[in-house]
Amino acid sequence: MSRVRTRPTRDDTRDKLFEAAARVFEEQGIGGASIETIAAAAGFTRGAFYSNFKSKDELIIAMLEDHVEQSIGRIRDLLERHRNLPDFLDALKSMNRGAQDPLGRSPLLHMEMILFVARAEKRRPELAKRLRARRKLVTDIIETTARNSGKKSVLDPTWAGALVLALEDGFRLHRLIDPETTAPDSFFRAIGDLQRAMGISAA
Template identity: 75%
Template sequence: MSRLRTRPTRDDTREALFEAAARVFEQDGIGGASIEAIAAEAGFTRGAFYSNFKSKDELIFAMLEDHVERSIRRNMEILAQHRNLDDFIAALKTMDRARQDPLARSPLLHIEMILFVARAEKRRPELAKRLRARRKLIADIVEATLRDSAKGETLNPPWMASVVLALEDGFRLHRLIDPETTPADSFLRAITDLRRRTGLATD
């Protein structure tokens, strides 16, 4: 009886390359990482790499896109179950980090990849698209959880999303620099405090 061979799907191959690239980038740096090293780390050949990505730059863009898509999917799944902002934040705090993608697990690598791409001016529009997608996600969450709850104040979800996103990125950077005084839940704690102090009740 012949043994049935199961070939990895395209999605499986891409995910393996993402994970391998993250490890190689962290070890060798983004600039020093070679396609050969990434493919070998994933257990593939150069041909397998090039059947999925034309270059290392394209791989990086795909990793950033995957990170944004996963973030949107995770948050919308939580929002579907928790329409109250306090409950939503509590669910984020207990979210299984092991299910997240390499960039969510390694904020330093995430920032390094963004800076690597941003150094080339022609690449910035691609980063802007991802930034707008993150803002829209937060604006949708703000609108869904705080609708008609601002006690007479007119909510501006897009602007609030920009503020929240800047706050999140700032805390991520502060935690990398000074983790002793910047707990892992600093961002979510700050959102909770701001909501309560500004009177944005969710009852």
């Protein structure tokens, strides 16, 4: 009879540390949260933390990387199933961004972590790498949906991707700061306006 594995895998451990860190960061702040508290919240020892991450900064970088990878994976899956822009946007609106992703459930913590990393200039290339990956994703979406619509965009796709990403980040921040005057669908309304300006509206 085969033995049942009871010890968590490395991925299981990392996922639990991500979830625990998100809770602790929200409760105590990123700067005030200790490695011991994060490990305890995940049900692990301090040694288990250090077997996965060298420092709290490395944990944060890994959480941001995991968030971007999960987001890109989910959105590319959507694009495979919905290759024209109206259908893709409808699917994107209903996508569960928080599934197995603590930063997807907490946009404010996500931004706080980005700013925390950005304070250290030597860490900014880590953020830049993920920003470029997000821009490429949006550029690919624009190129694919424009091609499938049979229309050529009047804007350079790379520049259009940068615009779309800036709109998303900007409206997310505005929504956090002033939800009363920033409607939940502000980003998608802006995308509709940009879509028409680019000449790739649905026929």
